[in-house]
Amino acid sequence: MRVLIVEDEPLLAEAIRDGLRLEAIASDVAGDGDTALELLGVNSYDIAVLDRDIPGPSGDEVAAHIVASGSGIPILMLTAADRIDDKASGFELGADDYLTKPFVMQELVLRLRALDRRRAHHRPPVLEFAGLRLDPFRREVYRDGRYVALTRKQFAVLEVLVAADGGVVSAESLLERAWDENADPFTNAVRITVSTLRKRLGEPWLIATVPGSGYRMATGQDAASGGADDD
Template structure:
């Protein structure tokens, strides 16, 4: 999951971003409405954590714009205002959920997971392929019935690969979906994570390298072992 946090209070925005990253949720920050719209135009996000009172186009206006786009991200509106009228206005502008400040990080994570499940209605909540079983809600992975302990980043990378349903995923796409906009495009993070993930999953290796293109889950398990 990739989230855009639209919040003009830098300390709070960074705290939320860091808390989401601990839950293997990639998160970017926009400090005002104009920046948020620019980032939405070039990046694909699953959910907006949208402060209603940001400068520039405010949260209500951003929500109206985003909600008009088919397939756009879900929206959690965040504000210090707790009156019913304020919540009604937020929902009418296109918000899917509403969270009042101050809030617990755990509650935000639960709401994000709930929106993710609603967004992916029609897709089985548990992804299975090549003997792998990945449960995104319980954050569990099994191979041939054997539990596989993964780090948060390894889990996120494997989820992207499995969701591709056998398709090839480039290193750039993995950086985009499992990391965030601050990831260095020239970093070895993808190669290192793929190598560690292969070791955790065991033999025969299920992650195939398509030279010069990217990576894919190989049902036949005939894999080039070099990352």
């Protein structure tokens, strides 16, 4: 999941980003409306978290832009405006959820995951592939009925690969979806994470390396030999 955080209080914005990172949720921060619109134009986001009172185009204007674009990006308004008429106007603008400040990080995470499940291009609540069962909400993975313990980052990478339904996902796409805009494009993080994830899932390998292209979930002979390039 990749989230856009539009918040003009730097300390709060960084705290939110750090908290989401601990939950393997990648996020970018925009401190004003112009930056938010710029990021929306160049990146693909699963959810936008908007403060309404920000410099430049307001959070309301950013919300209106998202709705008008037809992108289907769910909007969570995170604001100090807590009156019922404030909430009503927010939902009328197209907000999918509304959380007032101060808030508890755990509640924000739960709301983001709930929105992620319901988004317009949503995937099934539970993903399954060749005996693998991945529950995005409970953050649980089973293979052939056996529970597989994964780190948050390994889970995030696996979620992207399984959602691709056998399609090839480039290392760059994995870096974008499971990390964030500050990730070093020259890092070995993707290769290392995929290698350890493959071993956690066990044999026969379920993640195949596609030389020069990336990775994909696979079955059969190509999956059985998929780990050689990363070990």
